[in-house]
Amino acid sequence: MTTSEETACGPCRRTVVATLSAAGFAAALTACGAGDDKDASEPAGAQEPDGDAAAEGSVLAATSDIPVGGGKIFKDAGVVVTQPTEGKFKAFSNRCTHKGCPVSSVSDGTVNCPCHGSKFDVADGSVKDGPAPKPLPAARITVTGGSIKLA
Missing domain, CATH: 2.102.10.10 (Rieske [2Fe-2S] iron-sulphur domain)
Incomplete structure (x- = not known):
């Protein structure tokens, strides 16, 4: 393998690994939240209050x-x-x-x-x-x- 081939394929491997890693992470998040309501996959404190949510002091x-x-x-x-x-x-x-x-x-x-x-x-x-x-x-x-x- 020549240096130009290594350079041309190096990014290819990195792209494949990064894509697979991102896809695996997304699949893990989906699997963890499967069957739960949509709020279950949000981190603590990330919930956006609904329009009728209790405001501070209410x-x-x-x-x-x-x-x-x-x-x-x-x-x-x-x-x-x-x-x-x-x-x-x-x-x-x-x-x-x-x-x-x-x-x-x-x-x-x-x-x-x-x-x-x-x-x-x-x-x-x-x-x-x-x-x-x-x-x-x-x-x-x-x-x-x-x-x-x-x-």
């Missing part, structure tokens, strides 16, 4: 809407609000720290991700069952009277 819920030992998911606002003990309210991102899937339920003291089974404690967002590597990030809320608002 009322999310009444305190009476959040069960003691449980919580409620506010998809449009991107948060889950919990009440671990009577009168104590916490808020966390609604995106699992494993693959960014939106959490789907709050039950038995945990916030639950349907994609890979991660569970987070309603009191502090810590991982109770993996594969999530980190706790749910805290979100800021204020509780005034009987209203819970995004801070």
Whole structure:
């Protein structure tokens, strides 16, 4: 093989490898999100709020809407609000720290991700069952009277 042939084919190999790598990455992303809703493939925090999403300072819920030992998911606002003990309210991102899937339920003291089974404690967002590597990030809320608002 001559030097000119190496130069002519070198980019060809690099192009093929780069194309296959990009295609493999795209296939992996598609496979990971298969069967999930469209938001599941987005990274945490990347969700664009809908037109009716709760704006900062707007009322999310009444305190009476959040069960003691449980919580409620506010998809449009991107948060889950919990009440671990009577009168104590916490808020966390609604995106699992494993693959960014939106959490789907709050039950038995945990916030639950349907994609890979991660569970987070309603009191502090810590991982109770993996594969999530980190706790749910805290979100800021204020509780005034009987209203819970995004801070």
